[in-house]
Amino acid sequence: MKNSINTKRFIEKLQESAFTYTLISIIIGFIVGAIALLIAGYNPIESYGKLFGVIFRSTKNISYSFIEYSVPYILTGLSVAFAFKTGVFNIGAEGQYVMGSVAAMLVGAFVKAPAYIHIPLCIIAALAAGALWGGLVGFLKIRFGAHEVLCMIMFNWIAYYFSNFIVNLDGVNVGGGKTWSVPIADTAKITISDWLPGLSPKAHFGVFIALICVVVIYYIINRTTLGFKLKAVGFNRSAAEYAGINANGSVLTALSISGMLASLAGALQVMGVTYKVSQFAGQEGYGFQGITVALIGGTNPFGVLLGAEFFGAMKFGGTRFDAPSEIVDIIMGCIVLCIAISSLLRMMISSNKKNKGGV
Amino acid sequence: MEENGRIDMSRPTVEMKNIVKMFGSFKANDGINLTVHKGEIHAILGENGAGKSTLMNILYGLYHPTSGQIFINGKEVSISGPNKAIELGIGMVHQHFMLVQPFTVAENIILGMEPMLPGGRVNMKAARAKVNEISARYGLQVNADAKIEDISVGMQQRAEILKVLYRGADILILDEPTASLTPQEIEELIEIMHNLAREGKTVILITHKLKEIKAAADYCTIIRQGKYINTVSVADTTEQQLAAMMVGRSVEFKVDKAAIEPGEVALEVHDLHAKDYRNVEVLRGLDLTVRKGEIVGIAGIDGNGQTELVEILTGLKKATHGAITMNGHDAYNKTPRQLFDMGISSIPADRHKHGLVLDFSVEDNLILQNADEKPYSNHGALNFKAIDEHARELIEKYDIRPRGCEHEPAGDLSGGNQQKVIIAREVTNDKDLLIAVNPTRGLDVGAIEYVHKYIVDQRNKHKAVLLVSFELDEVMSLSDRIDVIFEGKIVGSVRGSEADEKQLGLMMAGGSAHEE
Numbered sequence: 106m107k108n109s110i111n112t113k114r115f116i117e118k119l120q121e122s123a124f125t126y127t128l129i130s131i132i133i134g135f136i137v138g139a140i141a142l143l144i145a146g147y148n149p150i151e152s153y154g155k156l157f158g159v160i161f162r163s164t165k166n167i168s169y170s171f172i173e174y175s176v177p178y179i180l181t182g183l184s185v186a187f188a189f190k191t192g193v194f195n196i197g198a199e200g201q202y203v204m205g206s207v208a209a210m211l212v213g214a215f216v217k218a219p220a221y222i223h224i225p226l227c228i229i230a231a232l233a234a235g236a237l238w239g240g241l242v243g244f245l246k247i248r249f250g251a252h253e254v255l256c257m258i259m260f261n262w263i264a265y266y267f268s269n270f271i272v273n274l275d276g277v278n279v280g281g282g283k284t285w286s287v288p289i290a291d292t293a294k295i296t297i298s299d300w301l302p303g304l305s306p307k308a309h310f311g312v313f314i315a316l317i318c319v320v321v322i323y324y325i326i327n328r329t330t331l332g333f334k335l336k337a338v339g340f341n342r343s344a345a346e347y348a349g350i351n352a353n354g355s356v357l358t359a360l361s362i363s364g365m366l367a368s369l370a371g372a373l374q375v376m377g378v379t380y381k382v383s384q385f386a387g388q389e390g391y392g393f394q395g396i397t398v399a400l401i402g403g404t405n406p407f408g409v410l411l412g413a414e415f416f417g418a419m420k421f422g423g424t425r426f427d428a429p430s431e432i433v434d435i436i437m438g439c440i441v442l443c444i445a446i447s448s449l450l451r452m453m454i455s456s457n458k459k460n461k462g463g464v
Numbered sequence: 465m466e467e468n469g470r471i472d473m474s475r476p477t478v479e480m481k482n483i484v485k486m487f488g489s490f491k492a493n494d495g496i497n498l499t500v501h502k503g504e505i506h507a508i509l510g511e512n513g514a515g516k517s518t519l520m521n522i523l524y525g526l527y528h529p530t531s532g533q534i535f536i537n538g539k540e541v542s543i544s545g546p547n548k549a550i551e552l553g554i555g556m557v558h559q560h561f562m563l564v565q566p567f568t569v570a571e572n573i574i575l576g577m578e579p580m581l582p583g584g585r586v587n588m589k590a591a592r593a594k595v596n597e598i599s600a601r602y603g604l605q606v607n608a609d610a611k612i613e614d615i616s617v618g619m620q621q622r623a624e625i626l627k628v629l630y631r632g633a634d635i636l637i638l639d640e641p642t643a644s645l646t647p648q649e650i651e652e653l654i655e656i657m658h659n660l661a662r663e664g665k666t667v668i669l670i671t672h673k674l675k676e677i678k679a680a681a682d683y684c685t686i687i688r689q690g691k692y693i694n695t696v697s698v699a700d701t702t703e704q705q706l707a708a709m710m711v712g713r714s715v716e717f718k719v720d721k722a723a724i725e726p727g728e729v730a731l732e733v734h735d736l737h738a739k740d741y742r743n744v745e746v747l748r749g750l751d752l753t754v755r756k757g758e759i760v761g762i763a764g765i766d767g768n769g770q771t772e773l774v775e776i777l778t779g780l781k782k783a784t785h786g787a788i789t790m791n792g793h794d795a796y797n798k799t800p801r802q803l804f805d806m807g808i809s810s811i812p813a814d815r816h817k818h819g820l821v822l823d824f825s826v827e828d829n830l831i832l833q834n835a836d837e838k839p840y841s842n843h844g845a846l847n848f849k850a851i852d853e854h855a856r857e858l859i860e861k862y863d864i865r866p867r868g869c870e871h872e873p874a875g876d877l878s879g880g881n882q883q884k885v886i887i888a889r890e891v892t893n894d895k896d897l898l899i900a901v902n903p904t905r906g907l908d909v910g911a912i913e914y915v916h917k918y919i920v921d922q923r924n925k926h927k928a929v930l931l932v933s934f935e936l937d938e939v940m941s942l943s944d945r946i947d948v949i950f951e952g953k954i955v956g957s958v959r960g961s962e963a964d965e966k967q968l969g970l971m972m973a974g975g976s977a978h979e980e
Contacts (some may be wrong), residue, residue: 329844330835337832340823347778347818348832349801 123403123447130443131415138436147428156433159425160418168304172312173378175417177202179315180370181395182402182409182416183322184363189404190326191359192339197242197257198367199392200264201235205368207268208234209375210382211277213289223292224376228314231372232365238264239364243357253360261392265385272384284384295376309377316410318366323406325362335359367392397437400444470662471682472502476538477635477666478523483532485518490866492518493529494690500635500683505657505667507681507698509674509710511908512880513865515690516670520637523668524556525549536635555633557624559640563612569623570595570608573630598629603659618649625656635666642676643906654680672710672908674703686710711910719916719941722924726755726944730807730897730928731777731795736786738772746772747783748952752930754897759919759929761943761960763936765972769952770932771813774901777930778810779803780818791896804833807896811886811903813932815879819886822875826864827855829874830889862888863914880911891918897928904938916942936965950974 139149160170181198188195208230216226242260245251271277272286279287295309326332337345338355346352370391375382398416402408416437423433478500485493493515500506510516521527523534525543534541536552543549549556563572570592579587579594595608604622612620621641628636638657642650657667657680669681677684677698684701686693686709693709707715733752740746746769754760764770775781777788779800788796790806798806812818820829831840831851839850855870864877864884874882883903890898900919904912919942923929933939939946943960948971956971958964 328846330841330846331844333828333835333846337821337824337828341817341821343817344819344821344832347780347800347812349779349799349804350832351799351801 124408126447127401127403127408127444130440130447133443134436134438134440137439138432141432141435142428145428145432152426152428152432156419156422156426160422164303165305166421168298168308170418170421171414172308173305173417174421175414176309176311176315176377177370177374177391178394178398178413178416179410180318180373181367181392182398182413183318183395183406184366184370184392185395185399186402186404186406186409187322187326187366188359188363189399190332190339191335191355192342193356193359193363194254195239195257195360195363195367196254196396197239197260197392198363198395199388199390200257200261201238201364201367202371202389202392203261203264203268204234204238205231205371206375206382207264207271207371208368209293209372210286210289211271213293213376213380214277214287217290218292220292223290224295227289227293227376228369228372231368235364235366235368235371236361237364238368239360239362240357243360247353247356261388265388268382269384272382279381286382288380289375293376294380295373296378307378309373311373311377314369314373318369319406319410322366326406331358367395370395397441400441403444470503470664475502476500477502477536478668479533479535479538480519480523481533481535483519483522483534484530485515485522485527486530491690493522493532494692496532496687496690496692497695498685499695500666500668502666503661503664504683505661505669505681507669507671507677507684508687509672509677509684509706510687511672511689511710511910512906513878514687514710516687517639519687520556520639520668520670523549524554524637550631550633553632553634554637555628555631555635556637557621557628557639557641559643561620561624563620563623565613566611568609568611569606569615569619569626572612572623573608573627575627577631594630595626598626602629602656602663604656616649618645618652621645621649621653622656634664635668636660637668637670639670640672640906641669642671642673650676674706674909677706678703688712707909710908715909715913719920721920721942724757724924724926726758727926728756730754730756730791731930732787732789733773733777734787736773736776736783736788738769738776738781738783740772745784746952747776747786750786750949750953752947752954754928754930756896756928757923757926758944759923759931759942759960761931761933761939761946762949763933763939763946763968763972764949766934768949768972770901770949772952773949774810774813774899774932777803777808777899778812804893804895808899809833809890809893809895809897810899811883811890811901813901813905815882815886820874820882823873825871826859826874826877826885827851827870829885830855830858830892832889833893858888858892862918864888880907883907883915884911887915887918891922894925895927897930898922899930899932901932902934903931904933904935936968940965940968948972 142149142152159166161167181202184198184201185195209227212227212230216223218226238260242253242256245256246253277286279285295311296307297310298304298306298308301308334350335355335358337350338352342352394416398409398412401412401415419433419437423430426432476499478498480496480498483493483496484491496519508516508519518527522529523543525545525548534543541552543552564575570588573595574591579590581587592608599606604626606619606622606626612623641653645653654676660667671677681698683695684698684706685695688710731754733750736747736750737745738747750769750773762770772781776783779798779802782797786796790808793806795803795806816822821832831854834840839847840854841847852870859867859870862884864881869877874885877885887903903919904915907915919929919931931939931942940960940963946958946960946963946968947954948956948968950972951974
């Protein structure tokens with residue numbers, strides 16, 4: 106008897122929790138992906154089998170999936186999620202990411218220092234660039250009432266062309282008609298696979314930095330007066346101002362922190378994986394996918410971590426897929442769509458429950 | 465009585481029997497009975513959060529009862545949704561209007577049920593004719609071609625009523641219809657309700673205002689904490705009795721206030737000028753003094769500069785000229801934080817916009833200004849234990865319901881309890897000056913009594929209180945001194961005990977200014 110009450114309460118809890126809807130959304134995503142596979146002439150069960158097989162096949166592949174491919178998404182996801190919590194839609198993570206990578210590349214290539222100084226220096230430079238890039242939008246919003254979303258979209262393109270400009274400067278460009286920058290010094294690299302040969306070639310200790318960021322951001326949002334004020338401004342700016350909270354300062358702080366997270370992603374990618382910045386042919390999308398990850402993670406930092414790992418693993422799996430890797434994009438797109446409409450799903454399920462429980 | 469002649473007692477149009485509605489383990493309605501007859505105006509009276517709106521939402525199909533029966537015109541029905549309710553002839557006018565602002569009155573009324581011309585065009589001529597016909601029949605004066613954004617709140621409400629009538633409703637539910645109306649508009653609305661009843665419509669009126677029940681309703685069903693208390697004939701029941709049934713104890717209408725000698729000056733405003741958002745000068749040399757141990761009431765018709773005065777005193781708006789001092793310190797054009805630190809706290813007029821962060825929990829709202837202070841935080845880290853304790857203490861002390869709501873979002877509380885959260889917070893701040901703007905708006909008599917008591921308590925503790933209210937009764941019963949504001953200036957000042965409604969009314973309208 107007691108047991109059945111507990112089970113019932115558990116089911117009710119489950120119906121209310123965002124996690125359930127995320128899970129349902131993921132399942133729907135895979136079903137739609139399966140249909141796409143069928144249409145493309147593949148056996149979905151076989152293909153999915155291969156997809157997951159690849160992700161978990163070896164330590165090396167696990168490292169690819171959960172470190173190399175995931176780290177940037179953890180940080181851009183956090184960046185977007187943090188901004189969401191403070192009432193700002195950070196569509197500018199893309200540009201902040203680029204500014205971080207350029208800053209880290211410049212310091213990494215042109216400053217000479219031992220590793221224990223060089224690495225922090227690169228990271229600090231990237232953080233400063235990101236804080237500036239995010240904060241500048243905040244400044245425009247406060248000072249001139251500019252809309253942050255429009256500003257950020259433009260700032261993304263400014264960062265894009267700024268990066269291309271820097272990469273093609275004499276001295277920065279590697280020369281010989283190549284379209285990328287000189288490589289960073291070995292002292293600025295954070296790759297760990299030299300010591301841990303079982304991992305993927307570009308596994309790097311940035312994963313630990315990302316994990317620390319998850320914990321720190323969670324703490325800031327939920328446990329500090331800073332997070333309290335940022336959230337108050339995000340939820341109700343007028344009431345926050347009325348209560349004496351400096352709303353403009355909050356927006357500036359939130360966008361700076363958000364920008365720092367995204368730029369850190371760019372820096373770690375340069376220091377751990379690419380070692381250089383290449384001329385873009387199109388926007389790389391780490392920042393935009395941060396939006397996807399933040400949504401999958403329900404804007405909760407630990408949710409973002411899970412979402413980013415999932416996303417990174419899928420991305421990696423997609424590259425070793427026998428079917429077109431676009432299938433993975435279709436799956437991810439469906440998942441995000443489902444999460445976005447999950448409030449509708451929730452309503453449907455709970456009204457169904459009501460009807461059953463009714464007269 | 466002529467009034468009761470129109471009620472057809474043989475024909476109950478609405479019968480709700482033993483309605484129970486649970487939200488989780490919370491019983492919002494606990495065995496409520498309601499019988500309403502054709503041609504009757506029936507009031508549902510209860511405190512904020514008593515379950516009135518829940519009951520009516522059940523009747524309108526927005527909620528499904530956990531148990532109980534509903535009969536419409538003698539037939540048992542199951543109301544699955546608002547569409548079904550409309551089909552049964554039930555219409556609801558919500559407290560917050562649901563109108564498309566840039567559309568005209570007629571367009572709003574026909575929306576979703578447009579008379580059509582061939583080719584898919586809307587037959588606006590027929591629509592207008594129909595709207596005019598209905599409005600003439602019930603004395604609902606509206607301009608069918610006026611845009612919603614251009615008309616008064618009272619007229620918007622008439623448009624909402626017309627919308628319901630246009631859909632063929634015979635049973636009209638009006639949810640707190642007078643909450644945002646002026647006294648004049650309230651009178652007109654009561655007249656409209658009588659017209660509707662005379663034409664055989666059934667009107668159910670949700671309210672907690674006793675005066676309006678006395679003026680409008682035939683019968684009244686009282687609900688207290690989700691339970692059915694009684695159904696009474698309004699003509700045979702006094703306001704006092706209604707209030708006692710609603711609150712469950714006898715209610716004091718008069719404010720109990722001992723005379724005390726005002727102390728030193730807390731707030732001093734001199735020659736204050738300010739412009740509104742249209743750049744029109746709305747404060748034109750206002751002078752004001754509030755002493756400690758004194759409640760100064762500002763009486764005036766809305767739009768004479770009260771809003772701007774309060775905004776300047778709380779730091780939301782900048783004045784263009786003048787001087788303000790608080791406890792002798794310069795308080796002219798400071799930020800909200802600076803003013804708060806100087807000793808000014810306030811109960812804002814708009815509790816949703818300025819008073820609360822509705823998505824925040826009750827306990828977080830209770831420390832909105834004090835998150836940085838010990839014991840609620842230490843070096844920037846929040847202390848949840850202290851925040852929790854603080855919230856539980858205030859919930860108990862200020863009778864915020866439901867008990868144990870400290871972790872619930874403030875938006876889930878009823879309006880009256882939200883107001884209590886703000887009052888608990890501001891009174892606990894215990895600043896030298898408390899500014900209270902329409903502090904009892906939308907509250908029931910029980911809650912009003914509490915709010916008034918807390919305001920007088922502040923004064924008795926030798927704090928200064930500035931009361932700005934559109935309820936003249938409230939200003940007159942609370943204030944030690946009443947300053948009348950007209951066109952951005954204080955045009956007269958009378959002692960609270962000597963105030964006379966007629967004289968005040970005259971001054972508020974810009975008549976002869978009595979200087980004390």
